Amino acid sequence: MLFLLTNKKLLIFILTVGVFGILNTEMGVIGILPTIAQNFNVTVTQAGLLVSLFALGIAVSGPILPLVFSGLDRRNVMLLVLGIFVVGNVVSIFTNSFTVLLIARIIPALFHPIYMSLAFTVAGSSVSQEEAPKAVAKVFIGVSAGMVAGVPIVSFIDNTFSYEMAMTFIAIVNIIVFVATLLFVPSMPVKEKRSYGAQFSVLKRPVLWISMIAVLLLNASVFGVYSYVTEYLYAVTHMSPQWTSMTLLLFGGANMLGNIIAGRVLTEYPVKAIIMFPLLLGIVYIVFFAIGEYRVPVTLLTILWGVLAGGIMANLNQYLISSVAGDAPDFANGLFVTSCNVGTTVGSAFGGLLLSTMGVEYVILVGIFSVVLSLIMLLIRSYLSNSAKKWTASL
Template sequence: MQKRNHLLIFILSVGVFGILNTEMGVIGILPSIAEHYNVSISRAGWLVSLFAIAVAVSGPTMPLLFSGINRKKVMLLVLGVFVVGNVVSIFASNFAVALIARVIPAFFHPVYCSLALTVAADSVSEEEAPKAVSKVFIGVSAGMVIGVPIASFLASAASLEVAMIFFAVVNILVFLATLLFIPSMPVKGRQSYGAQLSVLKKAITWVSIAAVILLNSSVFGVYSYLAEYLKTVTNMYSNSISFMLFMYGGANIIGNVVAGRLLTNHAVRSVAALPFVLGAVYIMLFFFGKLSVPVAVMTLIWGIVAGIGGNINQYLMMSAAPEAPDFANGLFLTSANVGTTLGTAVGGLFISAMGTQYVVIAGLLSLILSTAIILLRHYMLTPAQQSVS
C-alpha cells in the first residue's frame, strides 16, 4: 500500500509538472513564437496572459463541476486535452490556432491541479497529508522554474517545434502512467454542488481567500521583477542572473520539502511566522541590494520561504473548507492567480514611480496587510484549532 501511494504521488507530481510546464515554459520561447508567426512580442505574450486569465476564471467552477466524477477518468480527460492542445500547437500554421490550442486546455488546468492536491492528501493519513501535498508542490515549482530554461534551450538548439514536442511528450507520458498505474478512484460520499458552494457562506473562507491573495501578491510583486532588480540594482551580468534564477527555483523546491514537515508539526506557528520571515528578507534586499553576495544569500533564503509560502496558501484554504476539498483547492488556485496578478501590477507601479530598488515596498505592503488578515483568521478558529502548534 505504501509503495502504491508513493507511485501515485510521484505520478501526480510529474503530472502537475507537465501542466505547469505547458503553462510557464512558453515564457522561455516567446521571441521564437513571435518570429515564427510573424507577430509582435506583446501579441505573443497573449499566450501567457490569456492562459492565466482562463485559469483564474475556471479555478472555482471547473473543479466543482467535475467533483463527483471518478477521479482517474477526470485526470485522463484533462491530460488528454493537454496532449491534444500540445500536438495542435506543434503543427499550428497561424497564431490564432496556436492561441486557441493554449486557451482551451487552460480552462482544465485547475481541475487536474486541484485533483492532484486532493488525491495526494487523501492517499495518506490526515497527519501526513501536508507532506504528501508538499511533494505535489515540488512538481508545481519544477514546472514553473525548470520548464522555462529547458524550452528556451530546445528552441535555440533545435527548433520551436522541438520545444513544443517536449511539452507534449511529458503530458503523454503522464497520461500513460495514469492509465496504467493509477487505480480507479470513484468519489465516495459525493457532495451536491450546493453543499460545496455553502463553504462560501463561512466568513473564514473569505478571510482565507484574502490571506492567500495577499501572501501570493507579496511574493510575486517582487519576484516578477527579480531579473530586472538583479540587472539594474545589483548590476549583475546575464549569466549571473540566470544562475540566480535557477538558484531561486532550486530553493523553492527545498521549501516545498520543508513545508511538509512544518505544516505537519507546527502549522499555526508556520503560518504566523511567514510574513515576518519574508519581510526580513525584503528589508535586507532593500538595504544590501547593490552587493552581490548578500543578494545571493537573500535570494536563496527567499526561494525557500516562497516555497513554504505556496504550501501555506493551500493549507489556509483547505483548513478553511475541509468539507469541500476539490472546491477549496479551486479557490486556492484562483486566489493565488489573483494575488500574482495584483502583486505584479503593484510592483510595476512602484518601479515606474520610484525605481526598481523600491519594488520590495510592494511586497512589504502586502505582507503588512496579510499579517492583519492572518491574525483575524487565527481568532476565528476554534480553541482546538488554535492550539495546534
C-alpha cells in the same frame, strides 16, 4: 484502495510529474515569447496574451469546473484533462496561426484547475490526515519545478534547437503522465458525493474569504517581485548575465527545498508556520531593499527567499484554504488555484506600476506591503478560527 496503500510513492510521483507538465505548459512559453512573436509575425506584447489569457482562463474556471467534476471518478477526470493538454500541446507544435495557438492554450487553461485540485486532493487522501501536508508538499515540488525550472528548460531547447522542439518537450511530458495514469493509477470513484449546494455552502464561512484574501496577498508578495527580479539583479545589483542565471537557478533549487521544509513544518507546527513563513519573508524583503547593490549578500539572500517563497506560494497557501474547507476538498483546491492566479496577476501589475513610475529598485515594496497586509489577514483568520472552535466546543 490497495493500490493507494502499497503504491503511494508511485502515485504521488505520477501526480508530481503531472503538475509539472501542467505548470510547464502554462509557464514554459514565457522564455520563448520573442521566438513566438517572430514565428507568428506578431508583437511580443501580443505573444504575451499566451500567458495572460491562460492565467485568466484559470482564474475564471478555478471555482467552477473542479466543483462540476467533483463527483466523477478521479482517474477518469485526470485522464480527460491530460488528454486535453496533450491535444493542445500537439496543435501548438504544428499550427501556423496565432489565433489557433491562442485557442490551443485557452481551452487547456480552463481545465488546468481540475487537475491541480485533484492532484492535491488525491495526494492528501492517500495518507493519514496527519501526514497529508507532507504528501501534498511532494506534489508541490512539481509545481515549483514547472514554474521555476520549466522556463529555462524550454528556453534552452528553443535556443539550441527550435520552437517546435521546445513545444514537443512540453507535449512529451504530458503524454508520459497520461500513459502512466492510464497504466498505473486505478479507478478512484468518489464514495461520498456532496451536492453542489453543500459544497458552495463553505463560501458562507468568513474565515474562508479571509484565507482567500491572505493567499492572494501572499502570492502577490512573491510574484510582484519575482516577475521583475532579473531586471532588478541587472540594474540594482549589477550582476552579469551569468551570475544572474546562477542566482535564479539557486532560487529554483531553494524553492523546491522550501516545499519539503514547509510540508514538515505544517505537519508539526501548523499554527506557528502560518505566521512564521510570511514574517520571515517580510524580513527578507526589507533586507533586500537595504542591501540590494551587494552581489554576494543578495545571492545568499535570494536562496533564503527561494526557500520561503517555495513554502508559501505552494504548501502554506493551499493549507490556508483546505484547512477551513476540508469538507469540500475539490472546490477548496479550485478556490486555492484561483486565489493564487489572481494574486500573481495583481502582484505583477503593481510591480510593473512601481517599476515604470519609481524605478526597478522599488519593486521590492510590492513584496513588503503585500506581506504586511497578508499578516493582518492571517491574524484576523486566527481570531475567527479560534472563535469558531470555542463556539463549537460550547455546543
